[in-house]
Amino acid sequence: MLFSRMLRSIWEEADDIRRLSCALLDYWGDLKLMEGTSIRLRPLDERDLDAMYRWHSDTELIRYMQAYQDPPITHSQIEKRIQKSLAGSHDRVDMIIESKDGQRAGVVYLQDIDYRNRKAEIGVIVGEHDQQGKGMGTEAVEMILQVGFERLSLHRIYGSIDPANVPSIRVFENLGFTRDGALREDWWANGQPWDAIIYSMLSHEYFARHERGN
Numbered sequence: 244m245l246f247s248r249m250l251r252s253i254w255e256e257a258d259d260i261r262r263l264s265c266a267l268l269d270y271w272g273d274l275k276l277m278e279g280t281s282i283r284l285r286p287l288d289e290r291d292l293d294a295m296y297r298w299h300s301d302t303e304l305i306r307y308m309q310a311y312q313d314p315p316i317t318h319s320q321i322e323k324r325i326q327k328s329l330a331g332s333h334d335r336v337d338m339i340i341e342s343k344d345g346q347r348a349g350v351v352y353l354q355d356i357d358y359r360n361r362k363a364e365i366g367v368i369v370g371e372h373d374q375q376g377k378g379m380g381t382e383a384v385e386m387i388l389q390v391g392f393e394r395l396s397l398h399r400i401y402g403s404i405d406p407a408n409v410p411s412i413r414v415f416e417n418l419g420f421t422r423d424g425a426l427r428e429d430w431w432a433n434g435q436p437w438d439a440i441i442y443s444m445l446s447h448e449y450f451a452r453h454e455r456g457n
């Protein structure tokens with residue numbers, strides 16, 4: 244009896260995970276342009292290789308991110324990420340941020356999508372320096388939250404941020420994320436360990452915020 248209950252619960256859980264990962268495959272199947280108020284998002288593709296490489300090797304730009312690599316990132320690592328995205332990866336969604344007139348400005352993504360625990364990590368880079376500070380990062384995060392909560396039925400979306408990364412902290416706080424806490428010496432870059440602050444949003448917080456219209 245106990246054994247059959249256990250089997251059933253394992254089966255139901257597997258079914259749940261399968262259902263959620265199918266949601267991502269369906270999502271990839273009809274992944275299109277998303278129109279925002281002042282930006283649009285489109286799926287990452289091969290045309291973005293050089294820009295992605297440029298952003299990810301700009302040490303000033305990514306100095307607060309785990310994308311900071313020592314030794315520096317290579318073209319082929321970026322190429323693999325693009326191929327993974329194009330193949331309809333189960334564990335990540337990458338969208339290019341464009342201005343309304345089609346100028347490429349950055350990338351926003353969900354990574355480490357974990358269906359068992361219904362969570363994913365969010366990341367954003369407004370890679371073109373002259374496009375920063377215009378609200379693009381905030382709107383891009385807002386739009387990828389919509390993908391995570393409304394399309395993929397995730398329960399928790401979180402960001403891991405260097406405490407010195409003021410613009411990033413402002414983005415997460417302005418959008419209503421909660422500061423969960425800090426992780427001491429959580430990641431390693433440039434020959435030293437770095438702390439991380441974790442900000443998260445839960446699905447009911449996202450939907451409550453949207454019902455209120457903010």
Ligand SMILES: CC(C)(COP(=O)(O)OP(=O)(O)OC[C@H]1O[C@@H](n2cnc3c(N)ncnc32)[C@H](O)[C@@H]1OP(=O)(O)O)[C@@H](O)C(=O)NCCC(=O)NCCS
Nearest residue numbers: 304367368369375376377378379380381409410411413414
């Ligand atoms: C973090 C980042 C994505 C923000 O994007 P953005 O489009 O420049 O930001 P927004 O215009 O939406 O502004 C968001 C907030 O940051 C603030 N901000 C932007 N640039 C800033 C700067 N240089 N210094 C201090 N605050 C800044 C804005 O004032 C705004 O806060 P407010 O509304 O409370 O005034 C962008 O700075 C970036 O790409 N940084 C490098 C990569 C990175 O660290 N990504 C985050 C990893 S989680």
